[in-house]
Amino acid sequence: MNCPLCNSESKLAFEAKGFRLHDCTRCGHRFTAIAADEKHVSEVYSDDYFSGGGAGYSDYLAEGEMLNLRGRMYAEKIAKFRPEPGKMLDVGAAAGFILRGFIDSGWQGTGLEPNAEMAKFGAKALGLHIRKGSLESINTNDRFDLVSMIQVAAHFYDPRSAFEKARDLLVDDGLLLIETWNRESISARVFGKNWHEYSPPSVLQFFSEKGLTKFLETVGFEKIGGGRPSKKISGEHARSLLKYRIGDNRLLKLIPAKINFPYPSEDLFWAVYRKKQT
Ligand SMILES: [Zn+2]
Numbered sequence: 106m107n108c109p110l111c112n113s114e115s116k117l118a119f120e121a122k123g124f125r126l127h128d129c130t131r132c133g134h135r136f137t138a139i140a141a142d143e144k145h146v147s148e149v150y151s152d153d154y155f156s157g158g159g160a161g162y163s164d165y166l167a168e169g170e171m172l173n174l175r176g177r178m179y180a181e182k183i184a185k186f187r188p189e190p191g192k193m194l195d196v197g198a199a200a201g202f203i204l205r206g207f208i209d210s211g212w213q214g215t216g217l218e219p220n221a222e223m224a225k226f227g228a229k230a231l232g233l234h235i236r237k238g239s240l241e242s243i244n245t246n247d248r249f250d251l252v253s254m255i256q257v258a259a260h261f262y263d264p265r266s267a268f269e270k271a272r273d274l275l276v277d278d279g280l281l282l283i284e285t286w287n288r289e290s291i292s293a294r295v296f297g298k299n300w301h302e303y304s305p306p307s308v309l310q311f312f313s314e315k316g317l318t319k320f321l322e323t324v325g326f327e328k329i330g331g332g333r334p335s336k337k338i339s340g341e342h343a344r345s346l347l348k349y350r351i352g353d354n355r356l357l358k359l360i361p362a363k364i365n366f367p368y369p370s371e372d373l374f375w376a377v378y379r380k381k382q383t
Pocket of ligand 1: 108113131
């Protein structure tokens with residue numbers, strides 16, 4: 106099977122959960138060697154994905170407050186590159202808690218989500234506009250100042266088309282925000298084949314930070330910033346930090362003090378890319 110990024114030949118790296126994981130012989134990209142399409146998207150992101158544990162979220166809705174804060178955190182990071190909030194598209198929005206965090210920070214946002222129930226929930230409970238669908242298949246004349254993909258890039262069945270679509274949906278100096286897993290991280294190396302992200306068929310692409318940046322340059326993006334999201338912190342700690350930063354806010358009461366937020370560790374990274382002028 107050819108590499109979904111550069112179309113070169115690939116060879117078997119190892120098998121995980123009965124699926125073959127291949128490495129590209131040219132660019133080194135690792136991917137699940139299955140022919141996936143829109144049907145795959147609707148099968149994998151069924152309601153079970155969001156509530157059944159396993160490869161998806163153990164209980165996505167219960168994590169709502171934390172995800173909202175995550176959206177606010179990223180809105181703050183993006184403000185360094187674009188001080189004025191604008192129009193954004195959040196790809197793989199689920200019920201939209203992260204998107205809500207951006208909107209609370211001044212952005213005008215639309216979500217894109219393949220799971221109909223999630224999209225409906227976001228519209229009803231959070232008052233959001235969430236389109237049902239995937240980036241590979243979206244058809245719109247809208248243009249955005251920011252496209253965000255928080256833990257989504259690893260799930261694209263056709264990453265080249267998805268990122269080309271993201272580029273085309275952006276205005277000339279538009280930004281692309283990505284948070285995804287780094288297969289060259291220490292954890293990934295230590296756990297080897299047992300690294301948690303090697304969980305096909307929902308996870309199809311295994312990026313490294315460098316590999317993703319190199320690939321995105323071929324699509325028309327340049328990296329302008331990045332880092333690692335914060336580590337695990339207790340709700341109490343989160344509250345006091347937030348109180349210090351944003352002052353007393355009714356939202357803070359929503360954070361359960363005793364729970365340690367499962368903030369992902371060093372194998373996750375975020376990066377901001379700017380669409381190159383053509
Ligand atoms: Zn390749």
